[in-house]
Amino acid sequence: xxxxxxGAPCWADAMFTDVxxxxxxxxDVLGWTFGEASSEYGNYTQAYSDxxxxxxxxxxxxxxxxxxxxxxxxASSDAAATAEKVKAAGGELLMEPMRIGALGTMLIAKEPSGxxxxxxxxxxxxxxxxxxxxxxxxxxxxxxxxPAATDAFLPRVFPYEVKRMEPGDDPEAADxxxxxFGLGGSGLDDAVLGRMRMGGEFPPEVxxxxxxxxxxxxxxxxxxxxxxxxxxxxxxxxxxxxxRFAAVTDPQGAAFAVMDLSTTVxxxxxxxxx
Numbered sequence: 001x002x003x004x005x006x007g008a009p010c011w012a013d014a015m016f017t018d019v020x021x022x023x024x025x026x027x028d029v030l031g032w033t034f035g036e037a038s039s040e041y042g043n044y045t046q047a048y049s050d051x052x053x054x055x056x057x058x059x060x061x062x063x064x065x066x067x068x069x070x071x072x073x074x075a076s077s078d079a080a081a082t083a084e085k086v087k088a089a090g091g092e093l094l095m096e097p098m099r100i101g102a103l104g105t106m107l108i109a110k111e112p113s114g115x116x117x118x119x120x121x122x123x124x125x126x127x128x129x130x131x132x133x134x135x136x137x138x139x140x141x142x143x144x145x146x147p148a149a150t151d152a153f154l155p156r157v158f159p160y161e162v163k164r165m166e167p168g169d170d171p172e173a174a175d176x177x178x179x180x181f182g183l184g185g186s187g188l189d190d191a192v193l194g195r196m197r198m199g200g201e202f203p204p205e206v207x208x209x210x211x212x213x214x215x216x217x218x219x220x221x222x223x224x225x226x227x228x229x230x231x232x233x234x235x236x237x238x239x240x241x242x243x244r245f246a247a248v249t250d251p252q253g254a255a256f257a258v259m260d261l262s263t264t265v266x267x268x269x270x271x272x273x274x
Contacts, residue, residue, distance in 0.1 A: 003122055004075035005183055007158030008192050009140055010127030011073040011120050012212055013056040014254050015066060019045065022057050022068075025250050029225045029258070030214055031135045041100065049135030054128060068252040070212045071108070072140050073118035074158060075127065079105040082119050082157060089156035090149070097121075111153045113146035113208040138215040138259055139242075141194035144208040147177055150195055151274070154181055161190070163271035175199075179274055188268060211247065213257040219244040222258040226250070239265035 004010040016022040019037075026032045026047065032054065037043040047055045060066060076082040079097040086093060086109045094116065095108035104123035110116050120127060130136040144150040154160055160181040167176050177197035182190035198208065216222040219237045226248045227233065234255070236246030245259035 004127055006075060006077055007160060007181075007183055008075045009072055009137065010075040010122070011055075011118070011125075012070055012128075012137055013044075013058060013073075014068060014070045015058055015060050015064075016068050016252050016254070017060060018252060019043070019057055019059050022250065022252060022254075023047075025226075025229045025231065026057075028229065029222055029231075029250075030216065041103075049130055049133075052129035052136075054130055054136045068250070068254040069116075069209075070254055070256055071116065071118045072210050072212055073106070073120040073127070076119045076121045079107050079119055079121035082121075083107050083109075085157045086119075089153045091153060091157070100125075111142070111144075111208075112149040113144040115142050115144060115150070115208040115210050117210055132215060132261065134215050134217045136215055137212065138261060139194070139213040141196050141211045141213075142208070143196050143198050143202070143211055145198045145202075146208070147179070147195065147197045150208075151179055154193075154195070159183065160193075162274040163191075164274045165194075166270045166272055180271060188271065209255065211255065211257055213245065213259045215243075215261050216258045217260065217262075219246055219258055219260040219263070222246070223248060226258075239263065241266045241268045 023034050032047040035046045037045045044058045046053050083097050090112045092110045097105050097107045099105045102123050103125040105121040107119045163180045165178040179195040180191045181193040183192055184190050223246050230251035232249050234247040241264055243259045243261040244263040247257045249255045
């Protein structure tokens with residue numbers, strides 16, 4: 001399969017203390033199946049939808065005490081060069097570029113407002129084998145308390161075109177501060193990442209973060225399954241021109257969103273120069 005262009009979301013994984021519990025949860029909520037744990041890579045276990053790789057789960061490293069959370073990786077043709085761009089743009093490297101056998105090279109970084117993300121330089125492992133369909137990655141947004149810092153950082157690291165999403169006639173969206181980062185063009189079809197300013201509706205203890213959206217055939221059913229397994233609904237479900245979606249957390253506290261891309265309501269928003 002073709003490699004992802006520079007700056008495109010290309011992979012996602014999450015660390016769980018209870019990996020078997022996570023597998024049972026995501027098997028029901030997202031319909032995933034799982035491969036064999038790769039003992040040479042810390043029992044890294046790939047998840048599949050319709051036989052195509054869509055994500056991975058892994059137990060924490062010995063002695064690690066990190067919370068369960070999803071990490072989104074952006075494609076890079078040169079992870080070492082991207083690492084230098086991260087530092088030059090005011091970000092922080094949490095994990096220096098590290099080669100993972102023949103699979104590729106990864107790094108973990110934090111943008112200036114604190115949201116954590118990964119970078120993946122592909123080798124044999126190219127990334128998502130399926131996107132934008134039920135059971136797979138659909139979209140991502142950086143939720144940040146310092147939008148100016150995030151907006152300045154991202155285009156210095158990746159070749160993004162930046163646009164502002166106009167609120168339109170919705171009075172509830174009048175104060176919305178949302179940017180769209182795209183590759184190769186300036187329209188919604190070229191968008192690969194959103195950026196939302198975190199307002200007072202977010203508890204102060206919630207840090208800036210990257211929200212992953214996974215596509216599902218039925219948003220409300222996915223929320224019901226999340227609750228059945230001990231997860232929690234954080235926001236929604238709500239209708240939008242892009243699909244019906246809801247933000248949830250799994251039983252181990254990892255946040256993500258589910259979105260039914262086939263159920264759309266309203267006109268698509270317009271973009272303007274940022």
